[in-house]
Amino acid sequence: xxxxxxxxxxxxxxxxxxxxxxxxxxxxxxxxxxxxxxxxxxxxxxxxxxxxxxxxxxxxxxxxxxxxxxxxxxxxxxxxxxxxxxxxxxxxxxxxxxxxxxxxxxxxxxxxxxxxxxxxxxxxxxxxxxxx
Numbered sequence: 001x002x003x004x005x006x007x008x009x010x011x012x013x014x015x016x017x018x019x020x021x022x023x024x025x026x027x028x029x030x031x032x033x034x035x036x037x038x039x040x041x042x043x044x045x046x047x048x049x050x051x052x053x054x055x056x057x058x059x060x061x062x063x064x065x066x067x068x069x070x071x072x073x074x075x076x077x078x079x080x081x082x083x084x085x086x087x088x089x090x091x092x093x094x095x096x097x098x099x100x101x102x103x104x105x106x107x108x109x110x111x112x113x114x115x116x117x118x119x120x121x122x123x124x125x126x127x128x129x130x131x132x
Contacts, residue, residue: 015064022056029053030082034092050099051106054079058110063117072111079103 029049054075061071079100087095 012065015060019057019060019064019066022060026053026057030078031085031090033090047098047102050102051109054103054106055110055113056106058107059114059117062111062114068111068115072107075107076104079107 030053035046058072058075061075062068082103083095083097083100085095086093
């Protein structure tokens with residue numbers, strides 16, 4: 001295994017670990033019975049949290065190599081489903097259509113940043129062994 005392959009596999013492992021952590025935080029944030037961080041009190045903090053939760057899952061998912069053609073629709077579906085679950089089945093939560101808008105904006109932002117990072121990584125010229 002060359003040093004480039006070791007570096008690539010190590011970075012893939014880091015992105016995958018970040019994706020798993022982002023998914024766990026995301027799931028806790030949207031499906032916990034009580035609103036996480038409810039003691040934070042500044043305007044639109046809830047919407048900012050939704051933006052961050054969905055954006056981080058999209059970004060880290062793309063960076064870890066999850067195919068966009070199924071990752072992004074699953075995240076979008078979860079944006080709607082999570083609000084329906086909060087409205088009907090979580091008594092201390094409320095389903096808010098504006099949260100869904102924040103979720104989808106976070107998804108779009110995370111996907112945009114993820115695609116930009118992947119595109120930039122692909123443009124970096126690979127060093128050929130034996131060349132200065």
